[in-house]
Amino acid sequence: MKRGEYKLSDSHGRFLRAEKNGREIQDAAWASGRILLSNRRLILAGNSGKQTIPLSAIQGVEDRYDVNQDVASVADYIALRVPKGVILIAPKEFEEFEQEFYGAVLNEGTFLARHPAVEGGVVQNTEWERARLKVEEEAVSMATVSGTFVEIRLDDIGDITTGRRTIIDDSRLVVEVEHSDEETSVQTYIAGSDRQMSFLESLLRKGEEQSEVSLELSDTDKQVLTALYSGVSPFDIPSFLGVDVDEVEELYVRLIDHNVLNEVRIRHEVTLNARGRSIASDVISDQ
DSSP states (O other), X not given: OOTTOOEEEEEEEEEEEEEXXXXXXXXXXXXXXXXXXXXXXXXXXXXXXXXXXEGGGOOEEESOOOOSHHHHTOSOOEEEEETTEEEEEEESSHHHHHHHHHHHHHTTOOEEEEEEEEETTEEOOOOOEEEEEXXXXXXXEEEETTSOEEEEETTSEEEEEEEEEEETTEEEEXXXXXXXXXXXXXXXXXXXXXXXXXXXXXXXXXXXXXHOOOOOOOHHHHHXXXXXXXXXXXXXXXXXXXXXXXXXXHHHHHHHHTTSEEEOSTTOOEEEOHHHHHHHHHHHHHO
């Protein structure tokens, strides 16, 4: 490897080109081979030869790109947009490779961040400052130059918004992500180049999808979420709503299992997490 380059992942798997020069390749077939990822390059080596893709040439991550049934039958692959099309990669250790890939394109970059930009629903007076990101197994960690450390857990993401803002006299793409900081709902704003934000948004959206499991809510469920969102203590919910204590306990257990509530104590002192706040906010809006 070149000076300053180091290996991040070395595995076997399958890969194919799904699009070339703007046209889908309907008869694309998987090729098996070695998938090598460094902090500078992605190398795909198979029986037909070796293809080297500089990470700087990868423009973004696409959604599923099922050009035919063979591709659609593969549960886990990553679709990378490159200058001449789209390449699909399905390593055997997919989750490990995916984490290393996002780390390769995000960990060495510099960003601007505001944290918390919003705390408990109240806009804060925080300033933009330089920050670095680190992609971990279940979270994106951020450290700012002032010494602030933020952990955005991928399974605790509420709403994600993107848009352009003028920051330090320059128009930049900003990702606004809602998550939890201990028991408080916060929003963290992160800005960078369009390419950086494309990768970051893609990664955070995957976390958002983990939280968006279809959930049937009863009227009592909605009342409980709304009451918690309004600040009612979980211990006061039965008397506040006139509902039997055992029924509320069973409801707490179900919502904890569906990752809508965080369990604080065995006796079910609970707080809304980012997903729960998002659902409760939608319920209130619909009333």
